[in-house]
Amino acid sequence: MPFLKILRPFNCLFVAITVLFGALISNTVGHVVPLIFAVLSATFIAAAGYVMNDFFDLPIDKINRPYRMLPAGKISPQSAYFYAVVLFMLGILFSFLTQKFLCVGMAVFNSLALFYYAKFFKMKFLIGNLIVAYAAGSTFIFGGICNDNLINCLQISIYAFLFTLLREFIKDAEDSEGDLQFGASTLAVKLGSQKTVIVSLLPVLALIYYTFFNFQHDLMEIGTFKFLHIFVSVPLVFFFILLLAKPQRRYFALTSTAMKLDMVVLMIILWVGQYESL
Numbered sequence: 001m002p003f004l005k006i007l008r009p010f011n012c013l014f015v016a017i018t019v020l021f022g023a024l025i026s027n028t029v030g031h032v033v034p035l036i037f038a039v040l041s042a043t044f045i046a047a048a049g050y051v052m053n054d055f056f057d058l059p060i061d062k063i064n065r066p067y068r069m070l071p072a073g074k075i076s077p078q079s080a081y082f083y084a085v086v087l088f089m090l091g092i093l094f095s096f097l098t099q100k101f102l103c104v105g106m107a108v109f110n111s112l113a114l115f116y117y118a119k120f121f122k123m124k125f126l127i128g129n130l131i132v133a134y135a136a137g138s139t140f141i142f143g144g145i146c147n148d149n150l151i152n153c154l155q156i157s158i159y160a161f162l163f164t165l166l167r168e169f170i171k172d173a174e175d176s177e178g179d180l181q182f183g184a185s186t187l188a189v190k191l192g193s194q195k196t197v198i199v200s201l202l203p204v205l206a207l208i209y210y211t212f213f214n215f216q217h218d219l220m221e222i223g224t225f226k227f228l229h230i231f232v233s234v235p236l237v238f239f240f241i242l243l244l245a246k247p248q249r250r251y252f253a254l255t256s257t258a259m260k261l262d263m264v265v266l267m268i269i270l271w272v273g274q275y276e277s278l
Contacts, residue, residue: 002074003083006054007047015046015139018160021267022143022153026274030147034098038146041094041107042139048087049114049135055080056118063178088115102145110138123184129168137161155219156270158210163266166203166236167259169196170243174252193247197240204240208233224273232266 144153
């Protein structure tokens with residue numbers, strides 16, 4: 001069904017999981033009904049962002065991703081725009097039912113951020129990457145605020161920000177051919193694929209350093225620290241070496257997909273790690 005596929009159902013499911021993760025990491029369920037509405041709010045806003053992004057990306061997606069619903073002609077641009085607006089409105093409405101003023105503020109801010117990202121900033125140097133990275137980290141914080149768990153969710157939100165920023169750099173390199181034709185000024189268009197890979201080393205190093213930082217400041221147990229290096233840091237270094245040796249579109253796409261899995265592994269390790277000190 002086109003109107004379901006355009007929402008990226010698996011991505012939306014992941015957003016729902018991140019809200020729950022932020023609410024429940026090292027915590028218990030304190031506010032069940034508000035938490036349900038927080039999940040719905042974040043998921044609807046994320047879905048709206050995907051649809052709005054496809055609306056503004058229609059010309060470039062005809063080159064980069066012709067299989068998507070709009071370039072494939074399965075949904076009209078007008079219907080997609082209206083669909084996105086309704087989803088944004090529902091997401092903001094659900095945020096009021098969380099009974100948290102900060103959740104309402106985040107819902108409105110994120111909706112505006114995703115709209116302006118799709119319309120203006122996606123093709124701009126670094127700005128679009130930072131907005132997406134912020135959005136990824138904010139879903140954990142959204143859940144944390146809703147369930148009075150802000151402090152405990154900060155660690156995973158920082159990981160999510162850095163991981164998403166890295167993946168954004170890789171996606172820029174993957175899409176550089178189409179972006180170049182439409183006058184974009186993304187990182188990969190400005191620097192080229194090879195230099196973009198080199199720049200992507202910065203968030204890789206930041207992720208590894210952040211793991212050391214957490215361990216050194218007693219924010220992480222030794223078991224969690226070891227597993228993060230084995231199953232997260234090592235794969236990241238491998239991805240970097242692979243792309244440095246073969247900066248080609250198919251390897252960028254492969255790495256981007258693999259990073260999604262690596263992020264899930266990171267979440268599992270942190271979730272299990274909360275019980276290590278018990």
